[in-house]
Amino acid sequence: MSPESESDLMETKITPSPSQEKMLSTSAQNVLNCFSLHRKGQRPRSWWQHRLTPDQYADVLRVLDGDESLRGYVEDKIRLDYDPRRSRLTIRNPSPLHEIFCAEVVSKIMNRLTELQKSDEAFGDFARKIQYLSTSNIRLPNDTNDIQQTYSQRCPDASFIHEYAKYPGVIIEVCYSPKIRAAAGLAEDYILDTNASVKAVIALNIEYRGCKKATISVWRPNKMTVDGVKELEAKAVIEMMPFRTESGLPVDDSKQPPLQLSLRDFAPKTISQKYPNLDQDILISSKELCDFLSSAEAAHQKQLLGQGVEEPLSPGTRKRRRAQTPSEELSSEE
Incomplete structure (x- = not known):
């Protein structure tokens, strides 16, 4: 502040x-x-x-x-x-830039889900049960030794949830300084507090001061055994991978697109294991992410400058507004 x-x-x-x-x-x-x-x-x-x-x-x-x-x-x-x-x-308090960019990424994922939903195979039925949630509140149970259960409240930038799931399977956070410093903690809470019901947390960092660099990080559940004890962790499978260079150009990702999801990421295993062939890819390349960000920056700049075509009002035309009803008028308390 x-x-x-x-x-x-x-x-x-x-x-x-x-x-x-x-x-x-x-x-x-x-x-x-x-x-x-x-x-x-x-x-x-x-x-x-x-x-x-x-x-x-x-x-x-x-x-x-x-x-x-x-x-x-x-x-x-x-x-x-x-x-x-x-x-x-x-x-x-995200800026319009972050919201526009997030909407572009979500639109790409939704378009691919729409393609998969058209299939008559079992994965098509699975895909049809995936819902997009915009800025919804998520209550995460905290691990506690007390009698009373406590909860954290989270409001991610975007998430996708299966119809029968309690928690989203895929969560997207668009980051900026200092939020990027909190991203790993957010991902850990999303994954551990839901017992790995959250399968992928994606952090897109689009603000590097003084340059146009942008990066992506992805966390997934990782189960392992340490000294005979089973442990669950949130593992960064992609960490601060650039998708746009400092000069604003897309990074070469011919070997591996930075954002890779499959249908099984969108639901807990107890749901996904009932469906065969969920290895249907949802891929977003560096060029696409770079294009989305450039488009969002241009739209944001246009908003700031008040640019764009608007409908002209014919000369001599008056605007007639309806009278407010008593129910619309504010009371002194309001």
């Missing part, structure tokens, strides 16, 4: 109602103030993190329960992660 926003954060203080008499910690108050500033249009940087213990997070939720308007805004407009294991709250 910028210095100006940090100052505003201290000045914009939400006062708990009398029913919320319990004194709020500074951390809980700062988070609530950030929510309020967000609603006023003063957004934090793309990846804003704040230390917040589970008890402090519970206090934040308690205050939101007493402020229906702010709670509705937070639930509807703020992309939020909360990790009780690390006592960390994260507000995601």
